[in-house]
Amino acid sequence: MLLALSYNEVQDAKGSFMILLQNWLLAAVTLYLLFFLLLLVFRFAMLLLYSFMDHLETVYKVRETVEYRKDSSLPMISLVVPAYNEGLVIQPAMRALLALDYPNYEIIVVDDGSTDDTYEKAMGVAHESVGIEVRVITKRNGGKADALNTGMTLARGEFVLNMDGDTKLSRNTLRACIRHFENPKVGAVAGNVKVINRENIWTQIQALEYVEGLAMARKAQSFGRVVNIIPGPLGMFRKSVLQQVGGYDRDTFAEDCDLTLKLLMRGWHIEYEPAAIAWVETPSRLLDLLQQRYRWTRGILQATSKHSHALWQPRKAGINCYILWYMLFEGVMWPISNLAGNLFFVFVGWQYGLTQLLFFWWLQLTVLDVVAAAYCVVIEEEDPSLIFFSVLFRVFYINIIDISKFFASIEEWRGKAMTWGKLEREGKL
Amino acid sequence: MDLIDILAQVILITTIGTMVFGVGAYAAFKLRDRRQPGNSRSDETMNAGGPLEPVFLERYVPGVTTDPAAQPVPDDR
Numbered sequence: 001m002l003l004a005l006s007y008n009e010v011q012d013a014k015g016s017f018m019i020l021l022q023n024w025l026l027a028a029v030t031l032y033l034l035f036f037l038l039l040l041v042f043r044f045a046m047l048l049l050y051s052f053m054d055h056l057e058t059v060y061k062v063r064e065t066v067e068y069r070k071d072s073s074l075p076m077i078s079l080v081v082p083a084y085n086e087g088l089v090i091q092p093a094m095r096a097l098l099a100l101d102y103p104n105y106e107i108i109v110v111d112d113g114s115t116d117d118t119y120e121k122a123m124g125v126a127h128e129s130v131g132i133e134v135r136v137i138t139k140r141n142g143g144k145a146d147a148l149n150t151g152m153t154l155a156r157g158e159f160v161l162n163m164d165g166d167t168k169l170s171r172n173t174l175r176a177c178i179r180h181f182e183n184p185k186v187g188a189v190a191g192n193v194k195v196i197n198r199e200n201i202w203t204q205i206q207a208l209e210y211v212e213g214l215a216m217a218r219k220a221q222s223f224g225r226v227v228n229i230i231p232g233p234l235g236m237f238r239k240s241v242l243q244q245v246g247g248y249d250r251d252t253f254a255e256d257c258d259l260t261l262k263l264l265m266r267g268w269h270i271e272y273e274p275a276a277i278a279w280v281e282t283p284s285r286l287l288d289l290l291q292q293r294y295r296w297t298r299g300i301l302q303a304t305s306k307h308s309h310a311l312w313q314p315r316k317a318g319i320n321c322y323i324l325w326y327m328l329f330e331g332v333m334w335p336i337s338n339l340a341g342n343l344f345f346v347f348v349g350w351q352y353g354l355t356q357l358l359f360f361w362w363l364q365l366t367v368l369d370v371v372a373a374a375y376c377v378v379i380e381e382e383d384p385s386l387i388f389f390s391v392l393f394r395v396f397y398i399n400i401i402d403i404s405k406f407f408a409s410i411e412e413w414r415g416k417a418m419t420w421g422k423l424e425r426e427g428k429l
Numbered sequence: 430m431d432l433i434d435i436l437a438q439v440i441l442i443t444t445i446g447t448m449v450f451g452v453g454a455y456a457a458f459k460l461r462d463r464r465q466p467g468n469s470r471s472d473e474t475m476n477a478g479g480p481l482e483p484v485f486l487e488r489y490v491p492g493v494t495t496d497p498a499a500q501p502v503p504d505d506r
Contacts, residue, residue, distance in 0.1 A: 290458040342444050349441050358444065359437035396447040403451035404458070 029344050036337040037364070039329075044368050048375060050220035055379055057223065058274065071103040075158045077174055077236070080151030081109045082144050083165030087116040089281065090165055094125040098132055102174035106133040109165075110151045113141030118165070144232075145248035145255040152242050160239050163278060167233040168196065170277040177236040180271045187241040187268030188260070189276075190218060190227045191234025196279040201389075202289055205397050206282045208373060208386045215274070215376035221323075222272035226264060228323050229300075232256040234278035241268060252306065253418065254299025261307045264320050274380070290404045297408035298418060300331050332409055335402035338365075342399065366394045 079097055083090050090109070097107050109126070111119040119138045126134040139150060148162055159181065163169065169191075177189045192214055195207035221227045230237075235256065245262040248255045263270060283289040304327050310317035311324050345358035373390035376382070411418070 286454055287458045287461055290454060291462065294458070339448075342448060346441060346444055346448075349437070355437035355441045356433055359433060359440050362440045362444070395443055396450075399444065399447040400451035400454055403448065404455050407455055 026348075029340070033337070033341050033344065033361075036333075036341070040334075040365075040368065043329075044372060047216045047220040048372070050223040051216045051375075051379070054219045054223035054272075074102065074104050074178065076156065077102065077105040077159045077161055077178065078151075078155030078157035078239075079105060079107045079161045079163065080148060080155060081107065081163055081165050082112055082147035082151065083109060083114065083118050083122065084112040084141065084144070084147070085114045085116045085118060086165035087114070087118045087121055090118050090121050091125050093165060093168055094122060094134070095128075096168040098125070098129055098134075099171060100169065100174055101171045102178075105174060106135070106156060108151045108154055109134070109136045110147040111136065111138040112144070112147040113139060143250055145250045148255070149247040152239065152247055155239060158239060159236055160242060161234070161236045162232075163235075164233045164280065166281055168279040169234065170275075170279075173234070173276040173278075174236075176273050176276040180273060181236075181238065183269065185269045186225070186271055187263050187266075188230055188235060188237045188270045190222075190230040190260075190270060190272045191236070191276040191278050192272075192274045193231050193233050193278050193280055195282045197281050197284060200284055201392065202286060203282050203284050204386070205389045205393050206289070208389045208393065210282075211380050211382050211386060212372055212376045214272070215380045216372055218272045219274065219379075222270075224319065225269035225271055226319055226323055227270040227272050228260060228264070228327060229254075229257045230260045230263075230270065231278070233280050234276060236276075249306075252299050252302035253295050254303050257300050258303040258306060261303055261320075261323075264323060265307060265310065265317075286400070290400075293401055293404050294408045295418070297331060297405045298412045300327060301409060301412045304328060304331070331405070335405040335409075338398065338402050339406055362394065366391060369394050 081090075081093065081097070086093070094107065094109065107129075109122045111122060119136065122136045126136050135154065137150065137154065139147070151162070152160055159178065161174070161177070173191065177191065180186050180189045193210055195203055195210055197203050198207050218227055218229075232255075241263065245259070245266060248259050249262075252258045260270065283292055304324055307320075307324060310320045311328075312321075314321040317324075341361055342358075345354075345361050349355035349358050369390040370387060373387045377384055377386055
């Protein structure tokens with residue numbers, strides 16, 4: 001309403017961009033969006049810089065340690081696979097595990113009270129195993145965190161690899177991750193996650209999102225050993241570290257993010273391994289995608305809230321303070337500013353005929369997206385056609401996702417009840 | 430009208446369209462979420478303590494019936 005009241009006041013400016021500075025409210029929003037834009041450019045620049053430095057470091061390290069250890073001296077790794085109603089995908093996921101290139105590992109499948117044939121199918125693959133111990137445990141349904149804790153308790157390995165029941169791991173996963181633990185300060189390693197079902201526009205854009213999120217943000221964080229989310233589909237931990245922090249808590253809907261923050265708060269280093277790849281099936285329908293993002297947004301806010309004491313203690317919390325602020329920027333400030341920017345420029349274009357402003361706003365964000373996409377595609381040796389989807393990402397995708405994030409943040413703030421919202425699998429593994 | 434003006438109009442319409450679509454999609458997601466079977470009114474017998482009795486069937490005891498129509502008819506012949 002205040003913006004509307006200012007209409008007469010700014011009419012005299014006759015369509016000049018200067019009208020934005022002649023009213024205090026318009027000026028305040030304009031200055032805020034400029035500040036946000038600077039922050040965004042700074043973030044992109046920093047992430048690109050640190051991500052590239054991490055890339056160089058990785059290439060250099062891999063060359064240095066081509067032969068890590070003799071097979072007989074490699075430590076045992078326990079693979080924990082929580083599964084709830086994964087009947088469609090559990091068999092290909094388990095068969096990929098049986099084909100891993102590593103001499104000393106066991107597989108523990110925890111059926112979390114599935115109502116379908118997950119247990120029977122998992123048992124079927126367990127009988128196929130030759131030489132690799134596979135244990136299939138069924139329990140009363142208690143949620144993913146509970147299933148992972150059960151698996152961790154039963155694990156006999158010095159290291160534990162946690163994954164999802166709908167995930168297919170690349171053959172080199174264990175060898176690629178284990179070498180990071182040569183450094184005794186490293187408590188966990190986050191793997192690379194890629195989309196396997198690139199079948200329509202939604203999944204193609206998500207494929208690009210995953211590539212960008214990991215090759216840029218995760219890699220940059222890895223340079224500082226402060227990866228802020230060990231993804232659910234692939235994370236390797238020292239078992240002793242998991243025990244030290246008490247395993248997974250059940251009070252958030254982003255148990256992977258919560259556990260990662262617990263590790264960081266205790267001072268453990270967390271690295272990212274791009275060569276260890278987890279192939280996952282992503283939602284191919286819009287409503288399923290919104291359901292997933294709704295849970296992620298609220299889960300990350302819950303995890304951040306649990307550790308919020310570090311937000312206000314920069315001296316004590318050190319880099320963890322920065323990590324939490326960064327998460328709030330990505331989870332709350334970015335979507336809200338993006339929506340605010342769009343609404344503001346639509347209003348200005350509609351009222352004052354300054355539609356070019358919206359176009360320039362959109363263009364500069366798209367340029368950032370395209371540059372980031374091109375860099376990530378090159379670094380990850382991905383399909384170049386993904387770069388094209390960065391334009392579509394900005395044209396419509398991010399608006400829809402940001403609206404969902406915005407409402408999810410409001411519902412989290414109001415403390416509205418929520419459920420896990422299990423996605424229907426399509427069996428594309 | 431130059432190219433930038435045309436592109437600006439396209440972006441304006443697309444932005445308004447996707448934002449309206451986004452709100453609609455979110456409303457549809459919430460509507461679908463609310464209709465999950467787990468949120469519907471539960472069966473009152475679900476939490477009943479002790480041995481459960483069948484709700485719709487009367488227990489059958491051989492030789493005992495209360496229905497007159499089911500009583501054996503005396504043979505008049």
